[in-house]
Amino acid sequence: MRGPLLSACGVTKRFGGRIACRDVSFDLWPGEVLGIVGESGSGKTTLLNCLAGRLAPDGGSVTYETLSAGIVDVHHLSEARRRLLARTEWGFVNQDARDGLRMGVSAGANIGERLMAVGARHYGEIRREAIDWMTRVEIDADRLDDRPTTYSGGMRQRLQIARNLVSKPRLVFMDEPTGGLDVSVQARILDLLRGLVEGLHLSAVLVTHDLGVARLLTHRLMVMQGGMVVEQGLTDQVLDDPQHAYTQMLVASILPV
Numbered sequence: 001m002r003g004p005l006l007s008a009c010g011v012t013k014r015f016g017g018r019i020a021c022r023d024v025s026f027d028l029w030p031g032e033v034l035g036i037v038g039e040s041g042s043g044k045t046t047l048l049n050c051l052a053g054r055l056a057p058d059g060g061s062v063t064y065e066t067l068s069a070g071i072v073d074v075h076h077l078s079e080a081r082r083r084l085l086a087r088t089e090w091g092f093v094n095q096d097a098r099d100g101l102r103m104g105v106s107a108g109a110n111i112g113e114r115l116m117a118v119g120a121r122h123y124g125e126i127r128r129e130a131i132d133w134m135t136r137v138e139i140d141a142d143r144l145d146d147r148p149t150t151y152s153g154g155m156r157q158r159l160q161i162a163r164n165l166v167s168k169p170r171l172v173f174m175d176e177p178t179g180g181l182d183v184s185v186q187a188r189i190l191d192l193l194r195g196l197v198e199g200l201h202l203s204a205v206l207v208t209h210d211l212g213v214a215r216l217l218t219h220r221l222m223v224m225q226g227g228m229v230v231e232q233g234l235t236d237q238v239l240d241d242p243q244h245a246y247t248q249m250l251v252a253s254i255l256p257v
């Protein structure tokens with residue numbers, strides 16, 4: 001049997017005297033979608049950034065099983081190797097699409113750039129693939145040469161998703177991918193993400209404060225409070241039968257009274 005794709009062991013991050021996340025450990029298995037939930041300030045984004053190598057933890061380690069070089073310690077890689085890993089084997093979907101897109105180049109270039117990072121060189125094929133992905137994320141192909149600055153918020157988010165998934169990453173990090181969008185746009189993007197996650201058998205770590213999003217997209221959940229994981233388990237189990245008082249409060253707060 002294959003081992004975990006990503007493992008966190010005792011990950012701890014402080015900002016000055018404040019501990020943003022403390023002693024977080026888990027394994028992410030191939031094909032698994034792990035949700036990290038908790039209220040604002042509970043340390044979700046800090047943990048995600050530590051996992052994705054964007055923020056160095058003060059304690060603990062993050063290991064990842066690469067395609068070609070076996071298991072690596074994400075924070076002991078050189079900056080160049082970590083960037084290469086992020087471009088070739090990982091995706092990162094930001095809450096604000098402007099942080100995940102190159103706003104000054106066309107949509108097609110945003111998608112094509114990722115294909116070139118994994119070795120694509122043939123212009124015609126790159127363009128064809130970009131058009132295919134525009135269609136998959138429900139953006140009219142005739143917007144391919146437009147810059148994302150001319151797109152709506154929902155379109156930008158769909159483009160960011162296409163840019164991240166076109167290169168068939170083995171692991172995708174997502175930080176509130178539907179946050180900041182209005183409700184009808186959120187629903188369509190969730191639908192789209194659910195189809196892609198299932199269709200591509202993606203492994204993913206998803207941060208959200210929205211338990212509905214977690215229910216729809218994740219297999220397993222970690223609940224964070226004050227930087228610590230207070231409960232983890234299968235998503236349906238955690239949401240239907242929460243054991244920790246904090247999770248019970250979170251779940252109760254979204255039920256109609």
Ligand SMILES: Nc1ncnc2c1ncn2[C@@H]1O[C@H](COP(=O)(O)OP(=O)(O)OP(=O)(O)O)[C@@H](O)[C@H]1O
Pocket residue numbers: 015018019020038039040041042043044045046047209
């Ligand atoms: N760059 C930083 N400098 C100082 N403190 C920080 C920094 N980033 C995060 N923190 C603190 O770490 C704690 C956890 O923040 P984090 O953003 O990880 O929480 P979160 O659960 O993702 O919140 P939200 O859902 O509001 O994004 C908070 O107390 C926050 O103020």
